[in-house]
Amino acid sequence: MNVRLLLTGPILGLLVGAGQSYGAQGPGFDDAATPGTEALRRGSYREAERYYQDAWNEAEANGAPATARASILSALAQVLLNEGRFTDSERVFNRALEITEGEVVDPRVRPVLFSNLGSLYTETDRYDRAESLLKEALASGNKQFGADSVFVAGVLKNLGIVYSATGRIKPAESSLKKALAIMEKQAASYPEDFTSILSSLAAVYTVRKQWTKAEPLLQRSIDILERSFGPDHAGIAAALGNLGQLYFLQNKFGQAETALRRAMNIRQKAFGPDNISVALVSWRLAGILMAEHKYTEAHTLFLSSLPVQERVLGPMSPVLASTLEQFAQLLRQMSNPSQADTVEARARNIRFELMSTIPADKLGR
Numbered sequence: 441m442n443v444r445l446l447l448t449g450p451i452l453g454l455l456v457g458a459g460q461s462y463g464a465q466g467p468g469f470d471d472a473a474t475p476g477t478e479a480l481r482r483g484s485y486r487e488a489e490r491y492y493q494d495a496w497n498e499a500e501a502n503g504a505p506a507t508a509r510a511s512i513l514s515a516l517a518q519v520l521l522n523e524g525r526f527t528d529s530e531r532v533f534n535r536a537l538e539i540t541e542g543e544v545v546d547p548r549v550r551p552v553l554f555s556n557l558g559s560l561y562t563e564t565d566r567y568d569r570a571e572s573l574l575k576e577a578l579a580s581g582n583k584q585f586g587a588d589s590v591f592v593a594g595v596l597k598n599l600g601i602v603y604s605a606t607g608r609i610k611p612a613e614s615s616l617k618k619a620l621a622i623m624e625k626q627a628a629s630y631p632e633d634f635t636s637i638l639s640s641l642a643a644v645y646t647v648r649k650q651w652t653k654a655e656p657l658l659q660r661s662i663d664i665l666e667r668s669f670g671p672d673h674a675g676i677a678a679a680l681g682n683l684g685q686l687y688f689l690q691n692k693f694g695q696a697e698t699a700l701r702r703a704m705n706i707r708q709k710a711f712g713p714d715n716i717s718v719a720l721v722s723w724r725l726a727g728i729l730m731a732e733h734k735y736t737e738a739h740t741l742f743l744s745s746l747p748v749q750e751r752v753l754g755p756m757s758p759v760l761a762s763t764l765e766q767f768a769q770l771l772r773q774m775s776n777p778s779q780a781d782t783v784e785a786r787a788r789n790i791r792f793e794l795m796s797t798i799p800a801d802k803l804g805r
Contacts, residue, residue: 476515485523485674485710492516506543510536514549518556522674524716524752526564533557551580555595562598565758567606574599590630593622597637604644616641631668632675635661639679646686658683674710677703681721684728693732700725719748723763726770735774742767761790 476491496512498504504512513536520529533553540550554577561570578595585591596619603612619637627634638661645654661679669675684699704721711718726741746767749760764787771780 476519485519489516489519489523492519506539507546507549510539510545510549510553513539514553514556517560521556521560521563523711526560526716526752529560530557530564533560547580548584551577551584551595552591555581555591555598558595558602559598562602562605564753565605567602571599571602571606574602588622588625590623590626590633593619593637594633596622597640600644601640604640604647609644609647612644613641616644627664631664632673635664635675635679638664639682642679642686643682646682646689649689651686651690654686655683658686672706672709674706677706677710677717677721680706681724684724688724688728688731691731693728696728697725697732700728713744714748716748716752719745719752720759723749723766727766730766730770730773735770738770739774742770756790756793758790758794761787761794764790 476488476495479485479488479491492512492515496509496516499509499512513532517529517532517536520526520532533556536553537550537557539545540553554573558570558573558577561567561573574595578592578599581589581592581595596615600612600615600619603609603615616637620641623630623634623637638657642654642657642661645651645657658679662676662683665673665676665679680699680703684696684703687693687696687699700721704718704725707715707718707721722741722745726738726745729735729738729741742763746760746763749757749763753759764783768780768783768787771777771783
């Protein structure tokens with residue numbers, strides 16, 4: 441089972457001191473940044489992107505201090521990450537890092553950047569680099585924010601995801617439980633951060649086939665987010681994606697289909713159809729429809745998912761290879777062996793190239 445594809449929810453960050461730092465420099469920054477933060481917490485990523493882009497333009501035009509500029513860029517990159525725009529996100533994160541390396545900034549900015557950039561590397565399978573950055577963020581975050589802070593809980597969660605994705609299930613569970621213990625005390629104030637940890641821990645239990653531990657965590661996540669933000673919040677789709685996978689692994693195909701259809705609809709409303717998060721949910725739903733012999737709709741979903749995966753993840757992505765292999769199975773079931781052979785050959789070429797090149801998790805920033 442590919443743990444990375446158990447959807448663990450958006451990564452929230454911090455806009456460190458930006459409003460206070462920029463407030464004396466000119467009008468407009470607080471008005472732009474505060475709605476961006478609120479939009480981000482609501483899961484309205486396009487709206488948040490627009491506000492943070494406006495805030496950045498304002499900061500550039502008015503010569504804002506380094507702390508404000510780096511913080512705005514960090515927040516903007518975080519939104520792009522949540523939208524699945526990995527290349528754009530990395531470019532903006534690295535621009536923020538350049539500011540912190542060349543100018544004097546609030547010491548809380550760099551651990552936030554390290555944490556969010558670590559999440560980006562996790563999403564793009566660069567686990568060694570992700571783990572290194574997250575450990576650095578944890579060490580400095582304990583000092584700058586405190587061991588019981590929301591920030592530290594978020595870093596522990598992200599580390600847990602890296603451990604799980606690299607097969608270290610016990611350290612993953614330990615890290616996520618530490619994060620959960622911190623956030624239990626603050627769940628009412630930070631429902632999205634809290635539920636993201638619940639979903640991540642549920643993913644670990646799913647890998648262990650501990651269904652009775654995983655399902656209540658996911659149901660709790662969905663209930664909290666619905667009460668806090670309404671039924672269409674983007675974070676609900678993450679818990680639903682994990683819940684659908686949980687049901688699928690237990691051969692509860694009808695329940696799995698229901699959960700993943702709702703996840704796909706939420707993400708389509710939030711991001712539009714041409715988005716990687718929608719494509720990954722569509723792929724999972726297609727697999728369930730195959731198991732239910734609903735081949736025509738599964739075929740349609742594969743055809744919509746594959747080009748988005750290739751565009752965003754790249755033509756040599758292992759996720760793309762897995763999707764192609766599953767699509768080939770569907771084509772055989774639909775009595776199209778010639779096309780299945782072509783699709784399988786492409787998947788084999790990707791696998792071969794991945795074995796012949798430097799793994800993505802060995803690449804640096």
